[in-house]
Amino acid sequence: MAEYPYVIVGGGMAADAAIRGIRRRDASGPIAVFTREPFPPYQKPPLSKKLWLDLPTESLWLSQWQRQAGVDLRLNTPVVAIDPVAHTLTDRRGDQTRYGKLLIATGGEPRRTFGESPAIFYVGTYLDHLRLWRRLNGETRQILVVGGGFIGAEMSAVLASRGHQVTWAFPQSGPLADRFPDPVVTHLTAVYTSHGVTLIAGQRVTDIVDTNEGVEARLETGGIVRAELAVVGIGWTYATDWLSQAGLQCQRGVLVDAFLRTSQPDIFAAGDIAEQNGHPLMPHEDHAVTQGYLAGQNLVGPLTAYEHQPFFYSDMFHLGYEAVGTIDSRLDTVIDWVVPGEEGVIYYLQDRRVVGIVNWNVWDGIPAARKILQYAGPIDPGDLPGRIRNR
The missing domain is CATH 3.30.390.30 (FAD/NAD-linked reductase, C-terminal dimerisation domain)
Known part of the structure; x- marks a missing residue:
């Protein structure tokens, strides 16, 4: 059985930052990273922003630590079980690994409310965006964007900027009206419409079905919107059942204390999935990177409390x-x-x-x-x- 003093489950930005945190206090201790993705850690914010405009793909990769000795990266290898007593984990292949300290940094998955379809795209990972890019194939498309949060706002903007015919449907009374006051919402409405985006405000999409021409979305008011494909961004889900089975206390995410420790000894959590002191989960870069870096240091010790007030950002046109x-x-x-x-x-x-x-x-x-x-x-x-x- 392989054994490592430090094991990280998850391969996102929090995991990348955690490796840097470990190396800040332990320059040579072996580290294993298990990730369900086929790619090494990469930046997520550009996926719905500059990657669609002018950012070279190679700029996504967080590759600096991969050249360091002592980091064993296991791609396409999700972990399915943890035994906190034996300090072991089991991956999808059935292989077991023993850990000294363990960090859970698995992040979230896009909420897949409308099922799976070749014409429905849930955009949360690089692979999701790559699939959408290939489907568009450089041609102008009629695209329905569903969801009134960051992903919906950003994807509507970048797809319209690339010349696609975009219809954006969301439940708020205007673009991001749950966050911004009326003067800002009014200005955003004018900006989106000036770029050719059709806004369907105050309308929740209840279903999306395949048609011969693409997709057909049903609105809660009974209306129907037709498009060649749908891009959906309606929130995140967090896989915690397998963690609960290991005895970790979970609510929406994994509960952690001020030092990012879970309810099981020698197991920490950081990033999108870590839920601290009743604060809402925060799927944003500054939080993931800062918390992941501190978690990595805390795996080595001594412990330091997480007191950072994270910021977040967005771009629209x-x-x-x-x-x-x-x-x-x-x-x-x-x-x-x-x-x-x-x-x-x-x-x-x-x-x-x-x-x-x-x-x-x-x-x-x-x-x-x-x-x-x-x-x-x-x-x-x-x-x-x-x-x-x-x-």
């Missing part, structure tokens, strides 16, 4: 933003425009305290935003304009 904290359109907001709709800062307030900030086409302002969020007292909304600016 010429618009982009970086955000930190609670971003919810039901909160009170203060919009500090430099150029209305095009550049500014959105502050989210609860009980006169700033709880979230969006830097809208304003860059490198997250450190300043975090300082504002750290202030615990009430704030006069009139004091906010001008606090964060492009430099």
